[in-house]
Amino acid sequence: xxxxxxxxxxxxxxxxxxxxxxxxxxxxxxxxxxxxxxxxxxxxxxxxxxxxxxxxxxxxxxxxxxxxxxxxxxxxxxxxxxxxxxxxxxxxxxxxxxxxxxxxxxxxxxxxxxxxxxxxxxxxxxxxxxxxxxxxxxxxxxxxxxxxxxxxxxxxxxxxxxxxxxxxxxxxxxxxxxxxxxxxxxxxxxxxxxxxxxxxxxxxxxxxxxxxxxxxxxxxxxxxxxxxxxxxxxxxxxxxxxxxxxxxxxxxxxxxxxxxxxxxxxxxxxxxxxxxxxxxxxxxxxxxxxxxxxxxxxxxxxxxxxxxxxxxxxxxxxxxxxxxxxxxxxxxxxxxxxxxxxxxxxxxxxxxxxxxxxxxxxxxxxxxxxxxxxxxxxxxxxxxxxxxxxxxxxxxxxxxxxxxxxxxxxxxxxxxxxxxxxxxxxxxxxxxxxxxxxxxxxxxxxxxxxxxxxxxxxxxxxxxxxxxxxxxxxxxxxxxxxxxxxxxxxxxxxxxxxxxxxxxxxxxxxxx
Numbered sequence: 001x002x003x004x005x006x007x008x009x010x011x012x013x014x015x016x017x018x019x020x021x022x023x024x025x026x027x028x029x030x031x032x033x034x035x036x037x038x039x040x041x042x043x044x045x046x047x048x049x050x051x052x053x054x055x056x057x058x059x060x061x062x063x064x065x066x067x068x069x070x071x072x073x074x075x076x077x078x079x080x081x082x083x084x085x086x087x088x089x090x091x092x093x094x095x096x097x098x099x100x101x102x103x104x105x106x107x108x109x110x111x112x113x114x115x116x117x118x119x120x121x122x123x124x125x126x127x128x129x130x131x132x133x134x135x136x137x138x139x140x141x142x143x144x145x146x147x148x149x150x151x152x153x154x155x156x157x158x159x160x161x162x163x164x165x166x167x168x169x170x171x172x173x174x175x176x177x178x179x180x181x182x183x184x185x186x187x188x189x190x191x192x193x194x195x196x197x198x199x200x201x202x203x204x205x206x207x208x209x210x211x212x213x214x215x216x217x218x219x220x221x222x223x224x225x226x227x228x229x230x231x232x233x234x235x236x237x238x239x240x241x242x243x244x245x246x247x248x249x250x251x252x253x254x255x256x257x258x259x260x261x262x263x264x265x266x267x268x269x270x271x272x273x274x275x276x277x278x279x280x281x282x283x284x285x286x287x288x289x290x291x292x293x294x295x296x297x298x299x300x301x302x303x304x305x306x307x308x309x310x311x312x313x314x315x316x317x318x319x320x321x322x323x324x325x326x327x328x329x330x331x332x333x334x335x336x337x338x339x340x341x342x343x344x345x346x347x348x349x350x351x352x353x354x355x356x357x358x359x360x361x362x363x364x365x366x367x368x369x370x371x372x373x374x375x376x377x378x379x380x381x382x383x384x385x386x387x388x389x390x391x392x393x394x395x396x397x398x399x400x401x402x403x404x405x406x407x408x409x410x411x412x413x414x415x416x417x418x419x420x421x422x423x424x425x426x427x428x429x430x431x432x433x434x435x436x437x438x439x440x441x442x443x444x445x446x447x448x449x450x451x452x453x454x455x456x457x458x459x460x461x462x463x464x465x466x467x468x469x470x471x472x473x474x475x476x477x478x479x480x481x482x483x484x485x486x487x488x489x490x491x492x493x494x495x496x497x498x499x500x501x502x503x504x505x506x507x508x509x510x511x512x
Contacts, residue, residue: 001023001024001091001092001093001094002021002022002023002092003021003022003088003091003092003101004019004020004021004022004088004101005019005020005084005087005088005091005101005105005106006018006019006020006084006101006104006105006106006132006134007019007020007080007081007084007105007106007107008080008105008107008121008124008125008128008129009074009075009076009077009078009080009081010077010078010120010121010124010125010256011074011290011291011336011338012256012291012293012338012339012340013121013124013252013253013256013293013297013338013340013341014124014128015121015124015125015127015128016074016128017105017128017132018069018070018071018074018076018081019069019070020067020068020069020081020084020085020088021067021068021069021070021088022065022066022067022068022085022088022089022091022092023065023066023068023092024061024063024064024065024066024089024092024093025063025064025066026063026064027063027064030060030061030062030063030064030065031064031065032046032050032064032065032067033064033065033066033067034046034067034069035066035067035068035069035072036067036068036069036070036071036072036076037069037072037073037074037075037076038069038076038081039075039076039077041077041078041079042069042076042077042078042079042081045079045081045082045085045110046067046085048082048110048111048112049082049085049086049089049110051112052082052086052110052111052112052113052114052161053086053089053090053114053161055112055113055114056113056114056160056161056162056165057162058090058095058161058165059093059095061089061092061093065089065092067085067088067089069081075290077290078119078120078121079109079117079119080107080108080109080119080120080121080125082108082109082110083106083107083108083109083110083116083138083158083161083164084106084107084108086110086161087101087106087161087164087165087168090165095165096165096168096169097169098168098169098170100167100168100170101168103134103135103136104134104135104136104137104138104154104156104168105125105129105132105134105136105137105138106137106138106139106164107119107122107125107137107138107139107140108138108139108140108158108164109140110161114160114161114162115159115160115161116140116141116158116159116160116161116163116164117140117142118140118142118143119139119140119143120255120256120257120258121252121255121256122139122143122146122147122255123146123147123149123150123248123251123252123255124252124255124256125137125139125147126146126147126149126150126153126155127150127248127252129150129153130150130151130152130153134153135153135154136153136154136155136156136176137153137154137155137156138156138158138164138167138168139155139156139157139158140157140158140159141157141158141159142262143157144157144177145177145179145263145264145265146251146255146260146265146266147177148176148177148178148179148265149179149181149184149248149251149265149266154176155176155177156174156176156177157174157177158174179265181244184265184266184268185241185268188264188265188266188268188269189241189268189269190269191234191236191237191269191410193233193234193237194234194237194409194410195231195234195237195238195407195408195409195410195413196406196407196408196409196410197230197234198227198230198231198234198407199227199396199400199401199403199407200227200396200397200400200401200407201226201227201231201393201396201407202407202408203391204220204227204231204391204393205231205407205408205413207220207389207391207502208231208235208238208413209238209413209416209417209485210389210478210481210482210485210498210502211235211345211347211388211389212235212238212239212345212413212417213416213417213420213421213436213481213484213485214388214420214424214435214436214437214477214478214480214481214484215345215435215436215437215438216345216388216389216436216437216474216477216478216481217324217345217346217347217348217386217387217388217389217437218345218346218347218348218387218388218389218391219309219347219348219349219350219384219387219389219390219391220232220347220348220349220350220391220392220393221349221350221351221352221390221391221392221393222349222351222352222392222393222394222395223351223352223356223357223359223360223363223394223395224351224356225395226393226394226395226396227393227396228307228349228393229274229305229307229349231393232272232274232303232305232307232347232349233272233305234410235270235272235303235345235347236269236270236271236272236302236303237410237414238410238413238414238417239270239414239417240417240418240421241268242267242268242269242270242301246301247266247267247268248266249300249301249341250267250271250300250301250302251265251266251267253293253297253298253300253340253341254267254271254298256292256293257292257293257298259298270301270302270303271298271299271300271301271302271303272299272302272303272305273295273298273299273302273303273304273305274305274306274307275295275304275306277306277307277308277311277312277313279295279312279316280316281313281315281316281319282294283295284296284316284319284320285297285319285320285323285329285331285342286329286331286340287331289333290333291331291333291338291340293340294329294340296320296323296329296340296342296344297329297340297341297342299342299344299345300340300341300342300343300344301343301344302344302345303344303345303346303347304344304345304346304347305347305348305349306346306347306348306349307348307349308349308350308351309348309349309350309379310350310351310375310376310378310379311378312378314378314379314380317378317379317380317383318380318382318383320346320383320386321382321383321386323342324346324386325386326342327341327342327343327344327438328340328341328342328343329342346386346387348387349393350379353365353367353371353372353375354367354371354372354375355367358372360395361395362395381468385468385470385471385474386470388437388474388477388478388502389478389502390502390503391502416485417485419484419485419487420481420484420485421435423484423487424436424484427447428443436477436478436480436481436484437477437481439473439477439480441473444473444476444477444480447480448476448477448479448480448491449490449491450476450491450496451490451492451493453493454491454492454493454495454496457493457496457497457500458472458475458476458496458500461475461500461503465503467503471503474503475496475499475500475502475503476491476499478499478502479491479495479496479498479499482495482498482499483495
């Protein structure tokens with residue numbers, strides 16, 4: 001007897017439909033054959049599935065069982081095929097009669113006692129099930145809240161193989177899991193930090209506000225302990241809330257790699273990813289024989305924070321250049337190409353020299369010029385060009401640290417950021433570009449026109465610092481954002497001057 005049902009396999013962050021076909025026919029010796037380009041994790045599942053069936057009170061077929069995973073030319077990996085294979089086997093051996101296989105897709109891993117264990121990538125699978133017009137998705141209880149965010153799809157949670165059989169046989173009614181966006185935001189949408197925690201550094205907070213308003217990449221340079229990490233960690237608190245679309249995109253990435261916090265249905269705060277400087281190229285941009293997202297994709301719609309920037313391997317940093325321009329990363333393998341999202345805000349921090357005290361008014365720097373040169377040269381000019389804003393973060397005087405008055409808080413900064421973002425939404429209405437940091441050269445010429453005085457100022461700055469054409473465009477993008485924060489329709493000289501000041505570190509640290 002032949003049975004068929006639908007399940008899903010992951011490729012990148014997308015779910016591809018897989019049809020599970022189970023055929024049982026008489027044979028002299030019991031044998032189970034699994035075909036359809038199954039990887040090792042899937043091939044090893046057959047003994048586990050058989051024992052789960054027996055320990056759940058069902059009998060193992062004593063004939064020849066052929067299990068086909070279609071399409072046969074697509075590699076199948078992971079353990080999410082356990083439950084659909086078990087249900088197909090029970091149906092083919094006349095232990096289960098159902099007419100629901102065509103309406104519902106099934107995913108889940110089985111334990112030896114028949115319990116259904118959670119899997120990765122459920123959100124992508126639920127989205128694919130909805131796209132196919134399925135009525136619902138049967139899946140592990142632990143994954144139910146994550147899949148329930150997909151509208152117009154019945155999410156049926158099962159804790160065991162027995163429950164799954166009861167549901168498909170029509171003997172057990174299981175209510176679909178509900179989802180409330182408002183309740184999820186209230187429970188998981190708050191940040192535990194605030195810019196009021198950062199004493200002093202008002203100039204750095206201003207640079208951070210400009211970066212957040214236009215989604216400009218940011219580099220902070222300062223001695224150890226001046227607050228660079230604190231400033232970076234709080235960036236999410238001044239950025240707009242994740243929209244439902246952004247939340248789904250971000251959650252898909254975290255779901256596929258199994259990093260979605262337990263019990264949390266969605267990512268509702270901006271991701272903050274601070275990888276260690278020993279990270280590999282594959283760890284940063286993604287990779288593997290079966291491509292997996294890297295840190296830049298985990299920072300999608302959020303912040304990628306590279307602390308101690310010169311300590312990163314130079315080759316590792318160079319792979320960031322293209323994703324920062326394209327807002328995505330494509331990984332090609334023999335089985336196909338996978339594109340991961342990487343629309344992120346890059347924030348980097350570094351010391352001005354190996355010892356960290358160059359330019360410190362109270363501590364002496366013992367680094368020689370060749371040491372400083374080697375330290376700084378680890379960051380390439382092309383990568384630096386892609387960072388819009390460079391800002392110095394000086395030591396905080398004692399009087400500011402001991403001052404009881406709170407500094408500028410996140411709520412105040414966020415209000416100005418949201419106003420500037422609103423101006424940009426109107427400016428780019430109906431266009432693919434939504435923020436100043438992503439403006440194309442054509443849009444720069446249209447929206448960043450300068451008066452003669454401002455143009456002379458920019459010309460002098462370009463000639464003095466030797467900036468590249470890309471840096472020229474970066475200055476115009478940043479000045480447009482500063483004007484938006486000021487509520488000005490035109491870029492005035494003081495807006496441009498502030499934007500140029502955010503590039504003077506090119507001359508201070510990278511000039512020879």
